[in-house]
Amino acid sequence: MRTQSFAALVLACALLPVAHADDLVTKPEAEAMVGKALKYLKGNGKDKLYAEVSKKDGQFVDRDLYLTVYGNDGVVRAHGANAKMIGKNLMEIKDVDGKYFVKERVELAKKNKPFWQEYKFTNPVSGKIEPKAMYCVPEDDMVVCGGVYLK
Numbered sequence: 001m002r003t004q005s006f007a008a009l010v011l012a013c014a015l016l017p018v019a020h021a022d023d024l025v026t027k028p029e030a031e032a033m034v035g036k037a038l039k040y041l042k043g044n045g046k047d048k049l050y051a052e053v054s055k056k057d058g059q060f061v062d063r064d065l066y067l068t069v070y071g072n073d074g075v076v077r078a079h080g081a082n083a084k085m086i087g088k089n090l091m092e093i094k095d096v097d098g099k100y101f102v103k104e105r106v107e108l109a110k111k112n113k114p115f116w117q118e119y120k121f122t123n124p125v126s127g128k129i130e131p132k133a134m135y136c137v138p139e140d141d142m143v144v145c146g147g148v149y150l151k
Contacts, residue, residue: 053078109138
């Protein structure tokens with residue numbers, strides 16, 4: 001009887017979905033990616049940063065982590081997951097809960113300190129709306145951000 005119970009437990013565990021730790025982007029990885037972008041900015045300038053951030057297969061994309069760069073006016077300067085967003089003013093965009101997350105982001109950036117912000121957004125990997133935490137660093141007239149989807 002014990003052998004059958006153990007075998008049933010092993011089989012049940014084998015059928016559970018497995019999420020590998022290396023598949024999930026972490027907050028420290030998002031912070032490091034934003035830091036890498038700020039270094040790139042200092043060495044290459046804004047235009048090259050915008051172009052590099054906007055490459056879907058570029059150095060600023062890792063699994064479901066991608067960067068976005070907003071102007072202090074809420075206009076998207078670069079977007080690592082959706083190039084159609086570039087040049088659009090997103091101050092009035094809301095998440096599924098009605099949160100004006102870009103407007104909030106721009107307001108938080110005025111304090112001129114790095115910050116984390118939570119809202120809900122479509123995960124480009126899963127295609128589902130998921131809770132997200134975005135790490136942002138204000139720099140000159142822009143905000144450089146990278147986020148993690150909260151599991």
